[in-house]
Amino acid sequence: MARRLPVVGGIAAGSVLLLAGPAFAHVTVQPGTAPKGGFATVDIKVPNERDNASTVKVEVSLPADHPLASVMPQPVPGWKVEVTKSKLAKPIEMEGEKITEAPSTVTWTADGDGIAPGQFQQFPLSVGQLPSDTDQLVFKALQTYSNKEVVRWIEPAKPGGPEPENPAPVLKLTAADAQDGGAKGAGDGKNGAKDGSTAAAAPASDTTARVLAIGGIVVGVIGVAFGVLAGRRRNA
Structure with a gap:
């Protein structure tokens, strides 16, 4: 059996690599x-699929049919x-202000080596205001490798059809919860209650700790006394 274990382990490792x-x-x-x-706030997650090249540029096209007035990237070390x-x-309105232009593309360019083979990188974006009249937003992306190859992630998925x-990349939009504000407040209240419970429980915890400590000391003293008596009996 011992000789077979490395083989089984190798098969398992191979399965992980395949997945x-x-x-x-x-x-x-x-x-x-x-x-x-x-x-x-979403992340554009970009894995490197090539064994002989690094990803050095990522360009994401923002949805033109539902423009986003606010798009703010978070700095990523090693990338411009x-x-x-x-x-x-057609101008759009956000918080009572008319918007005549909006972000259309976000481009990340590597300052150094980029995304190495077998690795991935996440590019955070804060986006809004998300539309209410559609169920999804499509973010078409171009991935450029160090060998000049460009992979175009632009194929739309058809409902019920095979994956292209x-x-x-797609961001699914869900129904806005009317209780969002209240839920947040309730969450804060729960946190407050939780903090209060923690504060109230602190004295009880301290008391318990003290009792256990005293009990431990008593047990220790009894043990020492027993050891002394046992020693005297042996000497006698």
Whole structure:
């Protein structure tokens, strides 16, 4: 049996490598859902699918049919980021202000080696205001490798159909919860109650700790006394 274990281990390791292979590595939006009508922070997750090249550039096209007035990237060490704006065919309003141009693309360019083979990188974005009249937003992406190869993640997925070879990243939009504000307040209240419970429980915990400590001392004293008596009996 001992000789067979390395073989079984090798098979298991091979299975893990297969599951982690390129067929399962796509450019995606994480998390994949966000509530309609609000703002969200998402990550553009970019895995490197090549064994002989690094990812040195990522360009994401923002949805033109549902423009996002606010798009703010979080700095990523080792990468330069540029947000390009375009004029809107139809102005939109956000918080009472008319918006005539909006971000159309976000481009990250590596300062150094980029994303190495077998690794991935997340690029955080704060986006909003998310539309209320659609169930999803499509973020088409171009991934450029150090060998000049460009992979176009732009293919839309069809409902009920097979997954495209290079699917476009999608952010699913869920119904906005009318209780969001109240739930947040309730959450704060719960936190307050939790803090209060913790504060109230602290004295009880201290008392318990003291009792246990005293008990431990008493047991220790008894043990020492017993040892002394036992020693005297042996000497006698």
